[in-house]
Amino acid sequence: MNYIEGFRDPAVAAHYRDSLARLGAELAHGGKDACFMEVCGSHTMAIARFGIRGFLPSGVRLVSGPGCPVCVTDPGYVDAAISLAEAGRIIVTFGDMMRVPGSRSTLAQARAMGYAIESVYSSATAMELARTHPDQEVVFLAVGFETTVAPVVAMLDGAIRQRIGNLSLLTAFKRVPPVLDALLVDPGIRIDGFLCPAHVSAIIGADAYRPYAATHGVACVVSGFEPLDILQGVEGLLQQRVAGRAFVDNQYNRVVRPGGNPQALGLMERYLEPVEVSWRGLGVIPASGFKLRSHLADYDACIRFGIDIPSGRPNPRCLCGEVLKGKIMPSECGLFGVACTPEKPLGPCMVSSEGSCAAEYRFASLKRRDE
Amino acid sequence: MCLAVPMQIVAIRDDELGTVELDGVRHEVSLMLIDGPQTGDYVLIHAGYAIERLDTHEADERLKLFRHLAALHQQETGQPARLVAPSRMGRESET
Numbered sequence: 001m002n003y004i005e006g007f008r009d010p011a012v013a014a015h016y017r018d019s020l021a022r023l024g025a026e027l028a029h030g031g032k033d034a035c036f037m038e039v040c041g042s043h044t045m046a047i048a049r050f051g052i053r054g055f056l057p058s059g060v061r062l063v064s065g066p067g068c069p070v071c072v073t074d075p076g077y078v079d080a081a082i083s084l085a086e087a088g089r090i091i092v093t094f095g096d097m098m099r100v101p102g103s104r105s106t107l108a109q110a111r112a113m114g115y116a117i118e119s120v121y122s123s124a125t126a127m128e129l130a131r132t133h134p135d136q137e138v139v140f141l142a143v144g145f146e147t148t149v150a151p152v153v154a155m156l157d158g159a160i161r162q163r164i165g166n167l168s169l170l171t172a173f174k175r176v177p178p179v180l181d182a183l184l185v186d187p188g189i190r191i192d193g194f195l196c197p198a199h200v201s202a203i204i205g206a207d208a209y210r211p212y213a214a215t216h217g218v219a220c221v222v223s224g225f226e227p228l229d230i231l232q233g234v235e236g237l238l239q240q241r242v243a244g245r246a247f248v249d250n251q252y253n254r255v256v257r258p259g260g261n262p263q264a265l266g267l268m269e270r271y272l273e274p275v276e277v278s279w280r281g282l283g284v285i286p287a288s289g290f291k292l293r294s295h296l297a298d299y300d301a302c303i304r305f306g307i308d309i310p311s312g313r314p315n316p317r318c319l320c321g322e323v324l325k326g327k328i329m330p331s332e333c334g335l336f337g338v339a340c341t342p343e344k345p346l347g348p349c350m351v352s353s354e355g356s357c358a359a360e361y362r363f364a365s366l367k368r369r370d371e
Numbered sequence: 372m373c374l375a376v377p378m379q380i381v382a383i384r385d386d387e388l389g390t391v392e393l394d395g396v397r398h399e400v401s402l403m404l405i406d407g408p409q410t411g412d413y414v415l416i417h418a419g420y421a422i423e424r425l426d427t428h429e430a431d432e433r434l435k436l437f438r439h440l441a442a443l444h445q446q447e448t449g450q451p452a453r454l455v456a457p458s459r460m461g462r463e464s465e466t
Contacts, residue, residue, distance in 0.1 A: 263404045
């Protein structure tokens with residue numbers, strides 16, 4: 001039993017196609033339309049890969065929000081990481097940061113120049129590198145939403161308990177709830193429902209979305225990343241919209257608990273505090289990041305090496321900010337697929353495979369083939 | 372970035388480390404974010420750590436619902452299912 005294949009059964013998808021069509025007709029009959037937003041890069045990828053938008057009835061839009069943590073990381077962060085590598089530190093990063101453009105170059109280009117930049121699958125590898133290279137400084141690029149924050153903090157906890165003193169974090173952690181708040185108060189953005197992320201919610205819990213339903217009247221469904229999860233999630237959002245109701249529904253209850261993962265939340269509370277951070281394309285959002293608490297200054301690369309993360313200069317013609325807010329679809333940007341491609345990305349949404357533009361670029365050819 | 376794969380715990384070395392398996396592929400992972408992990412549990416693996424347990428009862432219930440919906444759909448339409456949606460249902464502006 002692998003708990004993946006059963007959630008991809010085409011026979012069940014056919015049911016949801018018809019159900020969505022019926023709900024779409026009801027919605028239109030009531031003179032309404034709907035705009036839903038998914039706020040997780042893994043949803044963005046799955047929606048493009050499995051052609052979910054092809055299942056949506058007319059009058060129902062599903063837009064991508066700022067769900068890719070790599071995409072919303074400021075270019076100045078990459079510059080700071082490269083300057084640490086140039087100063088002789090060992091840089092350890094998840095692979096998806098390697099091709100993100102900084103102001104001068106990418107981490108991949110810096111690595112080609114001979115600097116020590118290691119791409120890893122597990123944050124635990126950073127701790128191993130520090131343990132086996134006690135005479136060198138190891139800096140882990142701590143980028144990610146709550147899903148990734150939890151394992152990185154768990155790794156830090158292990159390093160502290162093992163008294164590893166040559167490891168530090170360059171943090172660019174992001175928190176999902178504050179950015180949802182920021183999107184909802186932007187008068188230029190209309191959102192009737194959130195397709196809430198699967199694994200961020202595994203950490204923070206489904207109850208975290210209650211204020212959006214209760215205060216803002218926005219429908220919320222926590223959904224898994226498999227195609228049937230997403231179809232059932234969209235069906236749930238559409239049912240709420242048709243009925244004129246807004247509440248938090250947990251479609252992914254095989255993993256997500258109302259209060260989240262207490263072990264993970266306890267570690268995060270012990271080591272981290274919320275901080276105002278800048279999101280590429282969205283600007284500064286209060287309490288939307290995490291930094292290490294002050295008693296952990298030794299593990300904070302910025303304090304340890306006395307550096308500031310400079311504000312980088314994004315490409316002025318890049319419309320990623322509008323894409324990240326769901327105001328335009330990727331193909332509405334003049335650079336999309338012409339000057340900006342996955343091979344040579346100009347904007348952050350084209351860099352990571354989970355960026356809205358990269359997902360649209362990669363799977364648009366599949367859509368053309370099907371039609 | 373936030374993908375996590377459901378894998379089954381096949382061995383636990385100490386409180387924190389274990390071996391997980393999916394379709395014959397095995398990985399060493401940290402179990403420190405899971406409360407009381409047991410051999411046989413399914414856990415979601417992200418960045419080398421199990422981030423949450425998968426509740427197999429809830430998963431099986433949902434799969435049962437899915438099979439029921441598929442059977443109903445076949446009864447109603449008398450047609451084999453196709454995953455690809457008809458293009459008239461797609462939003463033309465996006466294609």
